[in-house]
Amino acid sequence: MQAGPASRPASNGGVIVFARMPSVGLLGVDAKLVHVEVSISSGLPRFEIVGLPGSEVREAKERVRAAIENSGYPFPLRRIVANLTPADWKKEGAGWDLPLALAILGAASVIPVERAARMVAVGELTLDGVVKDVRGMLPAARTAKRIGLPLLCSVDSLDLVRTIEGLQVFPVRSLRQAVEAVQGTCCGATVARESLALDPERREDFADLIEMEHAKRACEIAAAGWHPLLLTGPPGSGKTALGMRITSILPPLSMEEAVEVASIHSTAHLSTNVRPSLHRPFRNPHHSISASGLLGGGSYPRPGEVSLAHRGVLFLDEFPEFSRTAVEGLRQPLESREITVVRNQILVTFPAQILFVAAANLCPCGRSGTDETCHCSPALLQRYYSRMSAPILDRIDLFVEVARLRRSPFERTNGNPESSRIIRARVEAAWKRQKQRQPESVFPFNSGYSLQELRRWAPLTRQARDLLETAYDRLGLSTRAFHRVWRVARTIADLSGHDAVERDDVAEALQYRRRPSAWVDMKDAPGITAASLESNRTGARRLME
CATH class of the missing domain: 3.40.50.300 (P-loop containing nucleotide triphosphate hydrolases)
Incomplete structure (x- = not known):
């Protein structure tokens, strides 16, 4: 991953220093790769964070400043702009503190920007520089493993990320230890999956x-x-x-x-x-x-x-x-x-x-x-x-x-x-x-079978076919309910060890389509409306063929 130039001349005669630190941000239940970019240039001392930061991220400016100073490093008294890219979705949480601090220290030539660009950092900083665990560390670790970069995180997260086999982790307790990890003076560990x-x-x-x-x-x-x-x-x-x-x-x-x-x-x-x-x-x-x-x-x-x-x-x-x-x-x-x-x-x-x-x-x-x-x-x-x-x-x-x-709960049962x-x-x-029938499927269960899969994996015996056809006509099942009875019958056949769906499997499945007795007069109970009663056996044959 390219780190970008460490510095270049500015149009006003000064020098712009640039550093990049990879991190991750939560979007739904996934962790997305985000680059924390920091540019330090001449001008009045000012620290800005752009790239759609949330309120917790905007507050990171004071936490990062105090953590850097209290860890014994100078905070640059120049114009600092931090960008969280991509900038098209909102960044929230306190896990941006550590990558922001390391990116600033990289731009200030405290740590090598090339090594910083080859690590993923996530963690919250206290004012005295202690690195704390944050929400969403498991998806962050999964993303780091997927893109092939080591993870720099709090030591409190180590037990959690051990479940990601093959991930290289640098667990740190403080910002100073994080700096040493980036400088290469301390070694990370490739975790073995914890059973x-x-x-x-x-x-x-x-x-x-x-x-x-x-x-x-x-x-x-x-x-x-x-x-x-x-x-x-x-x-x-x-x-x-x-x-x-x-x-x-x-x-x-x-x-x-x-x-x-x-x-x-x-x-x-x-x-x-x-x-x-x-x-x-x-x-x-x-x-x-x-x-x-x-x-x-x-x-x-x-x-x-x-x-x-x-x-x-x-x-x-x-x-x-x-x-x-x-x-x-x-x-x-x-x-x-x-x-x-x-x-x-x-x-x-x-x-x-x-x-x-x-x-x-x-x-x-x-x-x-x-x-x-x-x-x-x-x-x-x-x-x-x-x-x-x-x-x-x-x-x-x-x-x-x-x-x-x-009967009384105290009575003995047979x-x-x-x-x-x-x-x-x-x-x-x-x-x-079910998994043997569809070994590559992400959802191999009978309830997810399409009509084509039902025809292939849930063949009906002649007696079972006749019973299902009759039920479709007399019970006025909707097309969806008809397919659901077929799927349930396939499951009952699996429990019984049947390769084909037999008549008894369909008969038992139909019992579970009966609405409670107190509902039979309600108009919105599916399967008993006037419109559904117009279904006929021809429709049932067409669905099963």
Whole structure:
């Protein structure tokens, strides 16, 4: 990487000194390479930062000045202009302090500008020159590894960046040590990837839930094929308990996936000390969350709960209580598995490969489905159900109504309920079959199959074809719902070890398209409208051919 000339004559007879220091800036969940350029020229003492700096970056002028002076180096009393290039997007955070200070010292001939231009520096400076950890170090380390430059960062970041195999790191405690690293008087280390181990088994286990075999089976299918799931039922029926345990039947993350997930979390202002974990993320936001909090956004785009659940579970308890705007915003991520946000002329795409699970009562008062009498008026029910529009419900693969337990929890059950470990083994086997079919796919799960992939990878037996054709006609399934039943049937066949989708697989998949009994009179429940009932068997044959 070219450092540029150290100095050149100015038009006014003085000398302009120039230095460049590579760094990185966060844009969404990615770290982009940014060059910190510093020019020192004759004129009244003045320090300016250009290149769309945010408020924290503008404040760096005083921190950098004090840190340089308190570290024993002279601060140039001339006109200093620092440019953060490219200048077409806003730079935020305190991680620019260290590259700014080193670029100034390079322009002041304290450090060699050629060596400075071959390192990536990220870190915050205190007034006495101590280098501190900053948010987003994992994506910064990944970018440094990708462009092939060593990373100069705080020693507090070392444990975190150890997960990036082959990255050369110069961990420093102070600005003076950073200067020595650039001068070559101290050596960096090429880190070996730190292995991650699963934490002890979580206490939530499916073995704790009794007489819920139908609901647990639906959770298994959802996990095996990455299918969206909606649990309905009265309060206390176990919907939340089921949702909280789904991560226990998901296979662990790979090392690369764990680093990716931790990188996303490290950009979300959650903490500077985000450690990669092999456990899949589980996010359970409160129903009062805003649309930007759920989907991502803000004046400077940051990931929302959907992206924080990437490669894990997003559980929306009390689903109808979420704002209509937030719920409708889930249409794109449920289909494309990513979210595109535009704020202040900045376009950012957040990953959103989520296993979506929602839970809802059958009515606002919660008495529907119990022995008590529901007093909700039709108008109140209409408002309650309208928050779950037909397009959203049509994107959900599995609908399960969970009934209250009719026996005492202290009564002994016949046999031992299956543990999460046993269910997870079947899910892992189903994942293996799907990955063998599409080994190069970034999303090999059945829920993402296109129509062409369904025809290729989910062949139907004659009996299964006839049943699916009949269901399309009599149930009035939409085209999207028809494909979703087919995908769910493929997952059920994978769990059973079938190469082709059989009639029993389709029959079980159709059971999960049944809406809760309390919804059958609602007009916006997909699959039962007058228009959808006009579908016929000819249309079904055309979709399967």
